[in-house]
Amino acid sequence: MTLAPETRAWPSSWGAEAKPRLGFFTDTTVCIGCKACEVACKEWNLLPEDGLVFTGHSYDNTGQLGASTWRHVAFVEQRTGPERMDFRWLMESDVCKHCTHAGCLDVCPTGALFRTEFGTVVVQDDVCNGCGYCVPACPFGVIDRRESHTLEEFGKGAHDGGAHKCTLCYDRAQDGLEPACAKACPTKSIQWGPLDELLERAHAREQKLHEQGVEEARLYGDDPNDGVGGFGAFFLLLDDPEVYGLPPDPVVPTKHLPEMYAAVAAAAGVLAAAIGAVFALGGR
Numbered sequence: 001m002t003l004a005p006e007t008r009a010w011p012s013s014w015g016a017e018a019k020p021r022l023g024f025f026t027d028t029t030v031c032i033g034c035k036a037c038e039v040a041c042k043e044w045n046l047l048p049e050d051g052l053v054f055t056g057h058s059y060d061n062t063g064q065l066g067a068s069t070w071r072h073v074a075f076v077e078q079r080t081g082p083e084r085m086d087f088r089w090l091m092e093s094d095v096c097k098h099c100t101h102a103g104c105l106d107v108c109p110t111g112a113l114f115r116t117e118f119g120t121v122v123v124q125d126d127v128c129n130g131c132g133y134c135v136p137a138c139p140f141g142v143i144d145r146r147e148s149h150t151l152e153e154f155g156k157g158a159h160d161g162g163a164h165k166c167t168l169c170y171d172r173a174q175d176g177l178e179p180a181c182a183k184a185c186p187t188k189s190i191q192w193g194p195l196d197e198l199l200e201r202a203h204a205r206e207q208k209l210h211e212q213g214v215e216e217a218r219l220y221g222d223d224p225n226d227g228v229g230g231f232g233a234f235f236l237l238l239d240d241p242e243v244y245g246l247p248p249d250p251v252v253p254t255k256h257l258p259e260m261y262a263a264v265a266a267a268a269g270v271l272a273a274a275i276g277a278v279f280a281l282g283g284r
Contacts, residue, residue, distance in 0.1 A: 005100045005224040009115035021119030022173060023195035024182070024233035025202050026093055028244075029209065029217065031189040033059060033073055033091040040184035041071040044169065048146075058089075064245070067144040070166040071095055071181050074244055092244045093181070093190060096121070096142045096166035097221060098232030099252060103137035104165075106254040112163070119195070120168040120232060130161040139228065139250040142166075168192075168233070195232060202236060214238070220246065227251030 011018030041047065050068040055061055058075035065072045076090035098120045105113040105121050112128035115121060123143075134143050143165040169179035177183075182192040191198060202219055209217040220241050221231030227250050241248045 005230045007100050007102075007115055007119055007229070009105075010117070010119040013115070014117045017117050019117045019119075020194040021196070021232065022168060022193065023098060023120075023198055023231070024095060024168070024179075025191040025198040025236070026095070026233070027189050027191065027202075027205060027236045028090065028092040029189075029214070029236060029238060030187045031073070031091040031093060032187055033075055033089065034186065035073050036184040036186060037071045037093050037181035037190055038062065038069070038073055040180040041166075044172075044180035045070065045167075065094055065096070065140075065142050065144075065165075067146040067162075067164040070164075076239075076243055078239075078243075090238055090243065092235065092237070093185075094244070094246070095181070095233050096168075097140055097228065097234070098166075098168060100224065100229030100232065101252050101254070102228075103139065103252040103254045104134035104143050104163075106252075107133045107137045109133065116170055116173075118168070118170070118173055120170060120173075122167045122170050123163055123165060125160075125162055125164070128162040130163065132163065134163050137253055139247055139252055166233075198234075202234065205236060209236075 006012070010021065047068045047070065050062070050066060053061060053063070055063050057063070058077050060073070060075045062069045062072050072094045074090075074092045074094060076092075078088050078090060080086045080088050102113075102115075102121045105115065109131060110127050110129050112124045113121060113134060114124065130145060132145050135145060143163055145163050146160050169177070169181075172179055179192050182190040191201070199222055202222060206217055206219055216238055218237055219234060220237050221234030224230035229252075235246075237244060
């Protein structure tokens with residue numbers, strides 16, 4: 001059985017109140033690009049409009065994840081075949097990874113970002129001061145601030161200045177309900193549940209595809225030894241991560257923070273001992 005990796009704050013800080021770690025498994029091989037997940041996420045979370053823009057990139061009109069776009073369906077058009085005369089679409093519903101080692105959570109100075117009893121990472125809107133430290137701390141460019149300096153108005157809360165991202169429908173999870181995006185997905189490309197169960201299911205799916213001759217199928221975010229300690233929301237892809245706009249080897253900027261603090265503490269101890277020795281020798 002594949003076990004969900006523990007985080008620095010889960011389950012230890014929750015004690016008896018800790019629940020099984022929840023997550024997403026997004027199987028891009030059955031994604032049809034309908035964007036039902038985008039719409040359901042917007043509606044359930046009351047997210048403001050983020051601009052009705054025609055990007056010109058296939059059927060992608062949101063471009064990327066952001067403060068008001070918590071699910072983003074990427075459309076990748078590829079020419080294939082010996083003479084590149086064939087064509088295929090790669091479609092992938094991207095979302096916050098709810099990393100095992102979350103840089104956004106590590107750098108938040110107010111405690112607005114916290115680890116829930118389900119092991120997910122959530123922003124408390126009423127605690128966030130809009131400092132933006134979390135934005136560069138995310139190796140995926142997921143979390144962002146709703147800027148308040150634009151003259152365009154896209155609805156209530158569209159420019160509150162705070163940081164926002166996917167909560168993995170924390171409010172629904174507390175009532176045992178499936179997240180809105182997974183509930184709306186007609187092909188079950190987006191699957192939700194205990195992370196250890198999803199990992200087992202994903203590895204079985206990958207093996208089945210390999211047996212069917214789909215050798216390029218690979219999991220992304222299932223490795224607990226990667227630069228973020230494994231994802232809470234991981235993917236089954238049909239090409240390299242960068243083809244989908246995902247970093248091939250993400251590393252959380254705060255990965256070595258404990259070691260850095262330990263080194264600073266050790267250096268401070270040595271300095272204090274040296275100063276003490278100087279005073280002790282000088283007093284003789």
